[in-house]
Amino acid sequence: MARTRGGAPRSSAPYLFLTPAIVLFLLFLAVPIGYTVHLALRRTRVSGLGLGKGSRREVFVGLDNLRAAVADGELWAGWLRVLGYGALVLVVMLGLALLFALLLDSAYVRLARFSRIAIFLPYAVPGVVASLLWGFLYLPSLTPIGGIDFLSASAVTYSMANVAVWGGTGFNMLVLYTNLRAIPRSYYEAARMDGASELAIALRVKIPMLVPAIILTTVFSIIATIQVFTEPTTLRPFSNTISSTWSPLMKVYRDAFVTGDLYSAAATSLVIAAVSLVLSFGFLRVVRGRAFGESR
Template identity: 55%
Template sequence: MRTKAAPWLFAAPAIVFFVLFLVLPIGYTIYLSFRGFHIEGGGAFGRRVEAFVGLDNYHATLTDAEFLAGFGRVLLYGIVSIPTVLGLALLFALLLDTPRVRARGFARTAIFLPYAVPGVIASLMWGFLYLPSTSPINYLAERLHAGPLDFFSEPVLYFSLANIALWSGVGFNMIIIYTSLRAIPSTVYEAARLDGASEVQIAWRIKIPLVAPALVLTGLFSVIGTLQLYNEPATVRPMTSTISRSWSPLMEIYEEAFAGDNLGGAAASSVVLALGILVISLLLLRFLQRRTFGGNA
């Protein structure tokens, strides 16, 4: 009995935290998504009563033009940010993995260090760098008669927000790819060099194909993070009128829950967003596995 119970006892703390902080919140969110408020009694004496509303909240979410437009804006942001972040992360990882690179430890730490800066602080810092009144970039542009520059105008706004994502995303993804590169046996590279392969050929024909699983993982994380975009636009929103309160789906959910006092609608929108992320992640993972590992994946 002790032998059978021991694994469950060791796993019990993790199971308890998993249920308390994941299963129960998800269950309560789904419950709230079927609830809503209506006025009971009418007139001056009407009461606001919570009741079961069926699929009304989901219908309102799926027909909300602003909520759907938020997905379009996030899609444009992802087209700019995801390839840039992953491309730079792969480039830095390959450069750090070359045999003659100097100060490898310092460079690795310097590239990863911005990831330790909270996203809100990074967004505030870049927001002030974008503001015409405080931006040194604008100051130099005006002195060169090339300004002022408006970093919050469309479509420049998407590049400005993507630049904030570079601040932390590159270092995090670079560490994942670099760790995968270090796991490749050095004998593979030695054999390629004996065959006359250059470092560029080794990187393109050996390293990149062998770290494909790491690229799939970082790509999936980037897509999920893009669909959950909130910190960057919400932090710089007070600095510009270009970003509305419902610019991204998560911002719309926040406004609906706390500004509109519509927890049922916000819960339904959260469920729709979560299901959308799940479906997109599964489809993308399946597609990348087939392209990377062949038809038997």
């Protein structure tokens, strides 16, 4: 019997086992991506009076739609809003997640189990329901905190960021905490012998060891934040300060299903995908450069 070095026999078994995943990948990832590219490069042209069958034809227009999407002022306004919102969410959410993970891991904390469960609890609440709950808490007639209009044009970005921070901190905390627990305790002993305080150990030993996990959570958070859709869509009924194109993805939705311009929607989706790829890889490049620069 022919055997590979790994010990498993040469057979078609692994390919057979991977077939479901590959078929699903082709059907629900590769084909839709291809179709988006196809649509983004086309547009309907109306000939004659635009009446009757055959008067509307799909024609190839090259990069016209993409150029229009890049130059679209409404979309740019959306990018700026999401950039401000996203920076706020990323810094506060990941900052809190890191803080709570370090606190849970420290030996000086009581009520750790209760706090861990409580902070992770919002993960079990769908974004729609989280926005709905906070939306009611923001309503002037119901809010327990008087004196602030949470849904005014100047405050709505912060209010929306709060919903995302509330919903996302627990999961990221759990990722970081799990990574912290995996570090052998003996790593800290040497520092303790040298008289380092718990704070110094957290800053000098724990955080540097967490860097890969922090990078991972940051990249996932960047991808999620760029596609923000649920929170602004659900908060819209509470406030007239959130437009139907507040975020780029909301504009894709409007183009595709309200105005029926699939070609623009496809082009805008590609722009969003490109921005999120550039930002995630850009971030990875920056941190990798930084990490190499620091080590020796």
